[in-house]
Amino acid sequence: MTDATDEAEERDDGAPIDVLEQYFEARGWACERTGDGEIIASATGSWAQYELRGVWRPDDQVLQFLAFPDIKVGPEKRGQIYESLGLINEQLWLGHFELWSGSGLVVFRHATLVGEGDGLSFEQAEAIAEAAIEECERFYPVFQFVLWGGKSPSEAISAALIDTVGEA
Template identity: 35%
Template sequence: MSLNLEQSTENIADPLDLVEACLESAGWEHQRDEDAAIQCIAQSRWGEMGALFAARREPPALHFTLTLDLKPTAARQQAISKLVLMANERLWLGHFDYWIEDSVLLFRHTLPLLDRDEAEPGEIRAVLAAATDAVNMFVPAFNFVIWAGKSPEEAIDAALFETDGEA
């Protein structure tokens, strides 16, 4: 059985038009470039972070990447890689990547657009929310590993610690 991913590209709407509308509605600063991409600024609890939506024709997809403003050291690469795996186990949508050669931490998600011209607005809003929630939740854990020398287990436990009641 073969899988046919071909789709006619005639009269296909630009999926980035809807992305722009969703970014405006969410209040994210953004700018469209000539390469079928939109660069934007994500507001998180830990500050502004650069993000990118890119459209692809073959196979049709809409890709989102958010770059975490962290600078892992070479000495902590193995610990960061383990923490990425541990964090990803807890995510329902999207995932973290650690590009060792570039020493960059990312949150990524791709929406396939087979047999349709664009994503649904709810899908785009879900990606924005998932990215923001993941960054808000796990940036402290990454910082604990990078700057405090904590183990991935200690870092994830500290980042996910929740109190009951009020003080």
């Protein structure tokens, strides 16, 4: 076997947090373990700096992945943001956005079942992280339009989801 094949097999057989760490490091994203079953990374998007967090629950064989798009909602705007979340979540196939009631933080979250002994592949880690970032990037403007642009949730989602053609 070649060194590349050995490296791929080593990556694919790792615990989910180990594989996420390898993916984050391959992307050049700063990351740190906060325990055996958790890792936090930082990724720069076009709208914000995202905190990414992977939490492994071995008893359930579930990897929970969270992305925080650096949006905090004050009590006066929470009703509008909850309505926005409902409209946004209707558009999603994987994961969902939620508003954490205690802190007012918006978070994108999804979970992946990892069969016992199957492990998480590097490609799966990439797909999980990229899906979270893509959805945060796609819907970040909705939150901005509602929080600072004075738009209603339905106006904000309509404005944010306009498909543009070409480049300016």
